[in-house]
Amino acid sequence: MRTISEAMNVAGLFSEEELSLLAAARQAAKRAHCPYSHFAVGAALETDIGIVLGCNVENASYGLSCCAERVALFTAVAQGATRFLRLALSCPATAPDAPVESRMPCGACLQVLSEFLPLETPLLIDGVGKKQLKELLPYPFR
Incomplete structure (x- = not known):
């Protein structure tokens, strides 16, 4: 059975390299801690130090939860990454x-991403396709 992103690739939306990054995001989603929403999300961030994964981590106090995108970004920063090339979700x-x-x-993730990623950074979204960060957040807070 083909994944959504592989099915989308029939139309040529993703390169093989991009499909590999999406596959890493799907694997990361398997590690999600989401006992409340039951909505696992995975992220794979391509950086100057390699691919960094993230998954959503929920807490009974919902405001203390963290989305997969921010987990990947914060982990990458903590590991010394300084350039962020693309993000798969x-x-x-x-x-x-x-x-x-x-x-x-979510809006919080888009704002945090805009602090570190150029607005032209490609976001590869399973079931959607490619978007640039600036398409999803055209006017980030500065």
Whole structure:
């Protein structure tokens, strides 16, 4: 059975390298700690030090939870990354007919990403395709 991103590749939306990054994001989602939402998310951030993974980590006090995108970014910064090339995101349990909005990064993640990633950075989103950060957050707070 093909994954959503592999099916999308039939139309040539992703390169083999991009599919590999999406596969890493799907693997990262398997490590998610999401006992409250049951909505696992994985991220794979390509950096100057290699691929850094992140998954969502929830807490009973929801405000203390952290999204996969921020976990990947914060881990990369802690490991010494200084250049961020692209980010792949996957929500593997999302139904194929779910609205696009259910797969997108939240506003908090977009704002945090804009602090470190150029606005032209490609975001590879399973079930959606490629977007640039500036398409999802055209006017980040500065």
